[in-house]
Amino acid sequence: MAAKLFTSLAIxxxxxxxxxxxxxxxxxxxxxxxxxxxxxxxxxxxPLEYADVHVPLSVWTDPAMIAxxxxxxxxxxxxxxxxxxxxxxxxxxALPLKPPDFRDKDGVAEMRDNYWFWxxxxxxxxxxxxxxxxxxxxxxxxLSVEDRWAVMAYQHTYSGHDGPHVPWEHSESVAMGRDIFAxxxxxCHGVAxxxxxxxxxxxxxxxxxxxxxxxxxxxxxxxxxxxxxxxxGDLFRTLTEGVRSGGGPMTIGLRGHRIMPSFQHMxxxxxxxxxxxxxxxxxxxxxxSEVKTVAVPAPPTVTPERLARGKQLYADxxxxxxxxxxxxxxxxxxxxxxxSRELPIAATDLTKPERFxxxxxxxxxxxxxxxGLAGTPMPSYADSIETxxxxxxxxxxxxxxxxxxx
Amino acid sequence: MxxxxxxxxxxxxxAWTASADEAPISGTVKAVDVGAQTLTxxxxxxxxxxxxxxxxxxGAKIVRFIRAIEPGKPGFVEQEVPLGTVRIGWIVSATTxxxxxxxxxxxxxxxxxx
Numbered sequence: 001m002a003a004k005l006f007t008s009l010a011i012x013x014x015x016x017x018x019x020x021x022x023x024x025x026x027x028x029x030x031x032x033x034x035x036x037x038x039x040x041x042x043x044x045x046x047p048l049e050y051a052d053v054h055v056p057l058s059v060w061t062d063p064a065m066i067a068x069x070x071x072x073x074x075x076x077x078x079x080x081x082x083x084x085x086x087x088x089x090x091x092x093x094a095l096p097l098k099p100p101d102f103r104d105k106d107g108v109a110e111m112r113d114n115y116w117f118w119x120x121x122x123x124x125x126x127x128x129x130x131x132x133x134x135x136x137x138x139x140x141x142x143l144s145v146e147d148r149w150a151v152m153a154y155q156h157t158y159s160g161h162d163g164p165h166v167p168w169e170h171s172e173s174v175a176m177g178r179d180i181f182a183x184x185x186x187x188c189h190g191v192a193x194x195x196x197x198x199x200x201x202x203x204x205x206x207x208x209x210x211x212x213x214x215x216x217x218x219x220x221x222x223x224x225x226x227x228x229x230x231x232x233g234d235l236f237r238t239l240t241e242g243v244r245s246g247g248g249p250m251t252i253g254l255r256g257h258r259i260m261p262s263f264q265h266m267x268x269x270x271x272x273x274x275x276x277x278x279x280x281x282x283x284x285x286x287x288x289s290e291v292k293t294v295a296v297p298a299p300p301t302v303t304p305e306r307l308a309r310g311k312q313l314y315a316d317x318x319x320x321x322x323x324x325x326x327x328x329x330x331x332x333x334x335x336x337x338x339x340s341r342e343l344p345i346a347a348t349d350l351t352k353p354e355r356f357x358x359x360x361x362x363x364x365x366x367x368x369x370x371x372g373l374a375g376t377p378m379p380s381y382a383d384s385i386e387t388x389x390x391x392x393x394x395x396x397x398x399x400x401x402x403x404x405x406x
Numbered sequence: 407m408x409x410x411x412x413x414x415x416x417x418x419x420x421a422w423t424a425s426a427d428e429a430p431i432s433g434t435v436k437a438v439d440v441g442a443q444t445l446t447x448x449x450x451x452x453x454x455x456x457x458x459x460x461x462x463x464x465g466a467k468i469v470r471f472i473r474a475i476e477p478g479k480p481g482f483v484e485q486e487v488p489l490g491t492v493r494i495g496w497i498v499s500a501t502t503x504x505x506x507x508x509x510x511x512x513x514x515x516x517x518x519x520x
Contacts, residue, residue, distance in 0.1 A: 079471050080517065083481060090471045090482045094499040094515045096430050130450045135432040135497050137518045 043110050043173075044128060045272035050118040051232035052291045059149045060156055060164040069154030072147055076139070077155075085158030096133045097124075102158035109161070109170040112276060113152070116165075120148045167280035177277025180270055184263070185278075189214065193281040203259055208338075208345035208376070209245060209357070211260075214281045218340060218375035221358050223293040226372045226380035229284050231291055235275050240264050244355050257354065294370050296363045297387060302395050310396025313389055319397075322347035322377065327400035340375040347377075350400045365394045431458060431509065432499040432517065440490045445514065447498065460500045460511045462489060470516040487516070495520060 045051070059065050073081070080092035085102035092099040102108060118126075120143075124134025139148060156165050167174045181193070188203065188211040190196040195213035204210060212219065221238050222230040242262035263271060279285040300306070314320060322337060324330040327350030334347045353360035358368045369390050372380030381390065433449035436457060443462040448455060462468075468489060471482040492498070497518040502509040 079482060090484070091499070091515055091517045094430055094501065095432050095517070096499075097432075124450075131454070133432060133450055135499065135517050137497060137520065142520075 043115050045269055045276060046114040046118040048233045048236060050114050053114050053117045054286045055113045055149050057164040057286055059153050065150045065153045066157060069150035072151045073154050095135050102155045105159045108159035110173050112173045113165055116152050117148060120152060166286055174277040174280045177273040180274040181277050208343045209259060214278050217284060220373045220375060222371050223367055225292060225294060231293060232275055236271060239271050243357050245357055296366050299362045300391055306392050307396050307399060310392035313393050314396055323350050327351050337377045345376055350397050353401050362394050365397055366390055369393060430499050430501050435492055435494050435496045435498060438492050458509060460502060461508050463510045463512055466511050466513060468514045
């Protein structure tokens, strides 16, 4: 009887211990959680300040860059990442969060170039890697941008892939973004992102604006100069805020205020993922040599003189030809306006700032004036007016809505 | 039967405690006290940063890794260095055991010197 009782008790205790082990692994004093080692190398999207750092295509296969990278790797990286790129350098094996294995072609394929550059630049000093106990040092202070590209190109050779490390060679690197795009964007932007989704015509029947064709070079809302592709930050702003405009029957659900919904409630990481997929549809994002943005200086104080100059400029720059004398979008040229797809397009009613597609804050209006809206008749005034004149015009335009209400 | 169960129970408990005891700590050196034979490390764990004082066990080694100098010999070799060599800001990894309330290091590996 006693033996049976003991056996039963032992089984219960053993079961409890095993259960406890499974549910709550033994506490470790180490800072690296060994149960999350794989997660420690999760390829989260690069933050916006790194999102536009796409490595030039030629770097990945340039023998000179690879040789330069090999030299740097041997002196700076191999002690942890190993001479064979297997993450088993003598210092690496001692780390709580083990260095990745660059020979793992699937793992490397999932790493986007901007993520990789971010990791090399910031090391383990940023989240989520810092919290996982990463000992990776930041190299941005010691290695130039080209040196960091070179070392990435050399590390890339361990994976056995001999082409450029880009999404159209590694579709798995944008798989999550592609799934989100399929659920949230395809109805308007189409399966291939050409702006030809099945409901696009119902947003604004036979007129502009139509959903963006992501494969073209025309992006309306940018902080980059006229004719250039937007930054990831620009795309993020549009995705987050949506696009204000009245539209057809399909915009009833958006209460008639937006032609593209705001995705502000989508988690930031998911927004960044979907934008990485959107960019992958246009190789131009990898082919531009650098990303220049238009600086928006601090706005000056509004004075009656400034508004008077802005009113004069509004006439001189022929804004009233499209937007009308009082800004109602009823200028003499307004009925003839067409976009780059030859669809009729309305001049913005400047008395309704809530409909300004590129935003209605002074900085937004300034940016619109300087960059223009690609694919529409709204030109860039970057080369025709000075900074101070642009502010004069911005403040005058913003008074049109006030005047209208009086 | 009860003996077998007791053995299994003991093995499970031993494995549990052993795995908790053998774990590296890596972090940035915040202070070095040669007299007390300690290193203070700033370590990050579970999205929190804390300072850990690592006590050097008698006979504990501090090593850095240098390229083998023999011609044709690949890889790295260990070079033992005294505690006083370690500088604030370096990144190290320490293999420690929890004894009393102290983290006792048997070996400290220098990861990055800067």
